[in-house]
Amino acid sequence: MTADDIARRAFLRRASRLALAGTALPFGLNLAALGEAAAFTAVDYKALVCVFLYGGNDQPNTVVNYDEARYARYRAIRAAGASSSGLAIARDSLAQTVLRPTVALPDAAQYALHPAMRSTAELFNAGQAAVLFNVGPLVVPLTRAQYTSPDRDRYPIPPKLFSHNDQSSVWQSSSPEGTTVGWGGRLGDLALSSNSQSMFTCICATGTGVFVSGDAALRYQVTSKGAVAVPMLQSGPFGASAMLPTLRELLTETRSHVLENEYNRVLSRSVSAEGRINGALAAIDLKTQFPAGNSLAAELAIVARLIAARQALGVKRQVFLCSLGGFDHHDSLLELHPGLLAQVSEALAAFYRSTVELGVASQVTAFTASDFGRALASNGNGTDHGWGGHHFIVGGAVRGQAFYGTPPPVSIGDSSAPEDQWHVGQGRLLPSTSVDQYAATLARWFGVADTELNAILPNLRNFGVAAGRSDYPTDLGFMRPA
8 A cells, every 4th residue: 555545544534523614623524324323212311411520620619618527627628838818718607508409418418519400519419410539530549558558450441630631631531632533422322223313322512631532432512502603604705795606516516536525524514514504503593592692501502502403403312422621729728719619500500491491301411520629729820630539420210419539538648548548648538439330320311231331431340230330330310310
């Protein structure tokens, strides 16, 4: 094979994954692979919506220790090295966001959400949301001693811990930056044959994200206003609208040259998808009000509208990605964090209300993720990168008003006490629950068979009863049976 042959084949592979105007949009699908990828046939509708918090959310000030004993330790640690209360939130400001689970936690432990997250606290206390403690990427279950061991063959750790780009990629795909397939995309691969319009299985409402990229189910990009348009086909070259019909014909007609034809075929599919999306959205009259000036709310609003248009779009299973950035608070935590948490809380609440309006509250589940959690110890005006963190699951199918996972001790992890096993220094949490366990619980609800889970989540085989680790179950129990 010559270099020209290799280049030509590479172009053909990539051409089906790119759209015009400099935006990477996966409009080209390998249609021959769709039937082979299917693992189940859906008869109802379900959607998973990942809300990714880029930058590493500070979990100690998101899900806050509230009982007096633990709050006192939290305050003492967060005040260290700073004046007054340092980074600690005043306990009396948490009264409106105290979480009241149906089953009390051991040792009289209590938690409240950040005062800016009143809407999420209300969802939790109404049974529509749950909290998952201390979840993060793991290759195998680890103790602190195993984490510090030099024997990485027996005790492997996720690649490039504490790196933003790599850990956000590991969360979304089980691999560091540069990977091309995420576990949300793998879910889409298995669901493709359930959707008559398979192109709309995996949808990204936010920039780019590997989470919704599969092997056959490729990422379809939208904006908060709908489908991404091909600019030249909107106004014509240099604004010459009279040339639009001719230009459209030239760019979508069948060509004899294989590369030109592939290019036009992809563009034609792009134009067709744009028309189908925007046509379906035009018929939607969603009454739920989403907060203005909130970018995450805008993304979740378009997701809600796409879900409302599910029949017109020919889909029964969908995976979405939304996000909010700005969580890298090495400083100005108290000034910047509340506004971001308010956006998350209000956006999630509005999205849940929209699913109620649409009659699909029990068929749509939203969940949060982030690069990593952060250290409990203050660095003076902020917090440094951590590992495990706390996350929310929201929806009518969630076994809400409950906590899942293991509540971490309130310490900075510098002692050798047995109860301190979940810390690796400065209050950085060694995850007691893996992302794979989190994802497997969501995947089962979505319709994935147990026999397919290991193909979606490559590290899951190291957890659960089959691996001799019943203390790390592959079903965390936060979803109601399908």
